[in-house]
Amino acid sequence: MLFINQDEVSTLLSMKSCMKVMESTLIDLAQGKATQVLRSVLAIDDENVLGQMPGYLKKNGVLGTKVITVFPNNHKHGLPSHQGVVLLFNAKNGELMAVVDGSEITAIRTAAVSALATDKLSRVNSKILCLLGTGTQAKTHLEAMLTVRPIELVKIWSRNIRNANQFKEEMQQKFKVSIILCDTAEEAALDADIICTVTSSTEPILKATWVKAGAHVNAVGACKPNDRELDSELVRTSKLYVDSIESTQNESGDYLIPLKEGVIEQNHIIGEIGRLLIYKNTSRTSETDITIFKSLGLAIEDIAAANFIYEEIVRKFND
Structure with missing residues (x-):
């Protein structure tokens, strides 16, 4: 299992690469080749939330969920409003493949879409x-x-x-x-x-x-x-x-x-x-x-981005 931090995400997931990944993923969703369900949201003190966003990418053989907090007033304290991780699993055996920083993925994939x-x-x-x-x-x-x-x-x-x-x-x-x-x-x-x-x-x-x-x-x-x-x-x-x-x-x-x-x-x-x-x-x-x-942001976008980063790390390691 890999732990992939924010710096690694920003290094490996360029805007142009992310756009290609998002295009393929959103087309898969439109054609029924990827599935997701509505995010579940737990309200925290009225304005803040804890969200969970699961999805399944059939073509890639991976599934996962994004767990994220949204605290809109964080900017007053020098913190990002969205913080979380993406959990990436092997769809064949359920193995946890990676825990990926979700804040940087959110920033890049949202803009790419x-x-x-x-x-x-x-x-x-x-x-x-x-x-x-x-x-x-x-x-x-x-x-x-x-x-x-x-x-x-x-x-x-x-x-x-x-x-x-x-x-x-x-x-x-x-x-x-x-x-x-x-x-x-x-x-x-x-x-x-x-x-x-x-x-x-x-x-x-x-x-x-x-x-x-x-x-x-x-x-x-x-x-x-x-x-x-x-x-x-x-x-x-x-x-x-x-x-x-x-x-x-x-x-x-x-x-x-x-x-x-x-x-x-x-x-x-x-x-x-x-x-x-x-x-x-x-x-x-x-x-x-x-x-x-x-734009609301979709679970499959996060999972696809996390999978791309995971595959890049594995490829570089094997090279």
Whole structure:
């Protein structure tokens, strides 16, 4: 059995490699070659949760579960909001093969899936990126968006000015891209071709009136039924795609709250990203459509990433 730490994960799981793994895995899920069940969530003191996410990758011969805590206010204490491990098992005999750091996997695979969705749904000439939030997910999403689109300008906003300034300095040096810090979320979102909401907010931080025609939104931060980052009007006027319809209908406040308000109907979800990935062409039907990819994160994504890392270590050892 291997214990694989955070540094090993970040070294072995590049963004481009992760995108390839996620594409294959999400297509397998869409075609019934991978299975998972809804995550089980234990509420801790109202706003915090302990979650468990099991899944089975038939083609790879592995199964596993991700055990994770989500503590949204951890950033105030210099800690990540998501912490956990992925347990990887051999599907033939049940042997525990590896315990893998889950925090780094979460950061990389979430952004990799957003990149796949962005490549299918955003306009190919998208040049202005907006990041609402400047934490761990903002860093990996910046790398992911630069991978799939010719981004020339990045507009950022955060409630924490110190974090925002640190993010700007670090990311400008790493990626050599122009980054400007905005005073408000509205200022950051205006004129953006791609918007990534990667915050711990429980209330809308992005409004329909701020999003221009033809923009694409990756909604990543909110993962509980009563939490959301998007206002109802934005969801109503956009074409909504998700990572899992079942998960969205049970866990996503960005979908459930507008549904409860009567702003949208249950069939408002157009489809899952895995289905889009089966077809090689872009899925955008109009240059003026606003598209949303609602990401909740799936067990099979974590297990596939953990298995890739495990196989890389075994391969290097055998070489």
